[in-house]
Amino acid sequence: MLYTRTGDKGSSSLYNGERRAKTDRIFDALGSVDELSSSIGIAHYYCKKAANGLEDRLIEIQCNLQDIGSNIATPRSDSSESKLQKTVFDVGHVDTLEEWIDHLDSQLPPLRNFILPSGGEASIFLHQARSVCRRAERTTIPVVEANDADESVLKYLNRLSDFLFAAARFAAKHDGIEENVYKRAKSGREATVETRAL
Known part of the structure; x- marks a missing residue:
C-alpha cells in the first residue's frame, strides 16, 4: 500500500529510525529538496524538447538530490556509523558542477545586466x-x-543555483x-525592460 497511516499525527521517521514532527527543520529541508528535484524534472522536459544538451546533466543532478535527501534524513549527530557511511555526500560533486558552470559560461557573452527569468521555455523553467x-x-x-547534514550538501546546493543560472x-x-x-x-511608476539576443 502507498499509505501507512503512521504520519497521521504529524510526525514521520528519519532514516535512522528517529521520529520527528513534520514541522522539524529536517523535513522542511527535505521538502524543499524534493520540490527542487520536481522543478528540475520540468526543466529537463523542456531541455530535452529543445535538444540543448543539458538533459543528461539534469538527470544526474536529480540523482544527486536524491542522495542529498538521504544525507539530510540521517542526522550526522545521532545516527549509527553504518548509516552515516551509506549516506555520505561526496564533495567531488561540487567540483563537477563547477566544471559544468565554467564550460557553459565560456560559451556565453559577459554578464553586464540583471537578467529577468525569460528566454524561452527551457530557460524559464531553469530559472x-x-x-x-x-x-x-x-x-x-x-x-x-545543527550538525544534522554534511557541509558538502550545502556547498552543492549553493553551486547548483549558479549552474542553473548558467544553464538558463x-x-x-x-x-x-x-x-x-x-x-x-x-518615473518610479512604470518598470521598463529591454531584450537582448545572446
Whole structure:
C-alpha cells in the first residue's frame, strides 16, 4: 500500500529510525529538496524538447538530490556509523558542477545586466528551478549548522543555483530567444525592460 497511516499525527521517521514532527527543520529541508528535484524534472522536459544538451546533466543532478535527501534524513549527530557511511555526500560533486558552470559560461557573452527569468521555455523553467534551489539552500543551512547534514550538501546546493543560472542563459542562447534585461524605471511608476539576443 502507498499509505501507512503512521504520519497521521504529524510526525514521520528519519532514516535512522528517529521520529520527528513534520514541522522539524529536517523535513522542511527535505521538502524543499524534493520540490527542487520536481522543478528540475520540468526543466529537463523542456531541455530535452529543445535538444540543448543539458538533459543528461539534469538527470544526474536529480540523482544527486536524491542522495542529498538521504544525507539530510540521517542526522550526522545521532545516527549509527553504518548509516552515516551509506549516506555520505561526496564533495567531488561540487567540483563537477563547477566544471559544468565554467564550460557553459565560456560559451556565453559577459554578464553586464540583471537578467529577468525569460528566454524561452527551457530557460524559464531553469530559472524557476534556480529560485527553488535558493530556498532549498536556505532551509538546509540550519540543518547543517545543527550538525544534522554534511557541509558538502550545502556547498552543492549553493553551486547548483549558479549552474542553473548558467544553464538558463545557455538554453536561451541555444534557442535563439532574447532574454529580458532589468532596467530601472525612470518615473518610479512604470518598470521598463529591454531584450537582448545572446
